[in-house]
Amino acid sequence: MKIHFVLFCALAGSLGAQTPDPIPAVSIGHLDHMSAFPSHFVSARSVDVWLPPGYDGKIRCPVIYMHDGQMVFDARITWNKKSWNMPETVSDLIRRGKIPETIVVGIWSIGQTRQSEYFPEKVLPLVPKEPRDKFIRVDLAGGPQADNYLRFIVEELKPAIDAKYATLPDRDHTITMGASMGGIISLYAICEYPNVFGGAACMSTGWIATFPKNATFPLATFNYLQGHLPDPKTHRIYFDLGTATIDTLFTESQAFADLVVRDRGYSDSNFMSRVFPGDDHSETSWARRVAIPLEFLDGAPGGSAKVQGP
Numbered sequence: 001m002k003i004h005f006v007l008f009c010a011l012a013g014s015l016g017a018q019t020p021d022p023i024p025a026v027s028i029g030h031l032d033h034m035s036a037f038p039s040h041f042v043s044a045r046s047v048d049v050w051l052p053p054g055y056d057g058k059i060r061c062p063v064i065y066m067h068d069g070q071m072v073f074d075a076r077i078t079w080n081k082k083s084w085n086m087p088e089t090v091s092d093l094i095r096r097g098k099i100p101e102t103i104v105v106g107i108w109s110i111g112q113t114r115q116s117e118y119f120p121e122k123v124l125p126l127v128p129k130e131p132r133d134k135f136i137r138v139d140l141a142g143g144p145q146a147d148n149y150l151r152f153i154v155e156e157l158k159p160a161i162d163a164k165y166a167t168l169p170d171r172d173h174t175i176t177m178g179a180s181m182g183g184i185i186s187l188y189a190i191c192e193y194p195n196v197f198g199g200a201a202c203m204s205t206g207w208i209a210t211f212p213k214n215a216t217f218p219l220a221t222f223n224y225l226q227g228h229l230p231d232p233k234t235h236r237i238y239f240d241l242g243t244a245t246i247d248t249l250f251t252e253s254q255a256f257a258d259l260v261v262r263d264r265g266y267s268d269s270n271f272m273s274r275v276f277p278g279d280d281h282s283e284t285s286w287a288r289r290v291a292i293p294l295e296f297l298d299g300a301p302g303g304s305a306k307v308q309g310p
Helices: 002-014 086-095 114-118 121-126 129-138 146-164 181-192 216-228 245-263 283-289 291-298
Strands: 030-037 045-051 063-067 103-107 174-179 199-203 236-242 271-276
Touching (some): 045 086, 063 181, 103 146, 121 146, 121 216, 129 216, 146 181, 174 181, 181 199, 181 216, 181 236, 199 291, 236 291, 245 271, 271 283
Parallel strands (some): 063 174, 174 199, 236 271
Antiparallel strands (some): 030 045, 045 103
């Protein structure tokens, strides 16, 4: 457990800790880096916008909003020298006709506030007082910020992206994606803003929220989900899990999460949950399998429209 704890703290505390933020480079497509994107709701942070090869503003594109954005595009600038390799994977899927031309937005996390921004805020009242108070004091840096983080994305960042780029701004073409606590906030996003996000990819989802392994926080999260999961007729959800390192702590919770989603009425047409034997809790594993949720969410009916831009 001690090894798991140290690794989890490295993930939570090191992401976004470099100052000043380095600028990622990509070998395919084009990347716009926006340093210190301002917000009235959360601290300013870097945002990267990747445009697919051949993007000329004439074809409107679906958009994927990814958390821990500094880990998405360029392994040379990340704390662990690993990345999701999104330009290569998305470009390959576009080339093979698996998904439409797609824009990827990487929203950088800030080490000190990552946990407070990513843990679903409305789950907290469902946690018993003693563990809740300790969690807020120790893990959430004194206070939850997830609702403000989502307001930043929905009210400030997304309108700016839609204004600057040729996007398909509607719900069916807007996806959110992340891993670990980034998976939790992705699921929370489609629950809180079902008219904004049509799909969520939640990889190696950090159900336990804090250490050691526990039932308290997963149970509170599932109770929230029972009343807030969006309509399966209009939304798509992807879960996955490895079987090594930290992912081993999420096995039972993930199995129950699958039941909660199925009970809401999701079927194989709009819900996928996969287990990848041997995969660990790292960008290397997520990069190896990210094509699966991309094709499932972005390549689904309604996700392949190509509309002429202005």
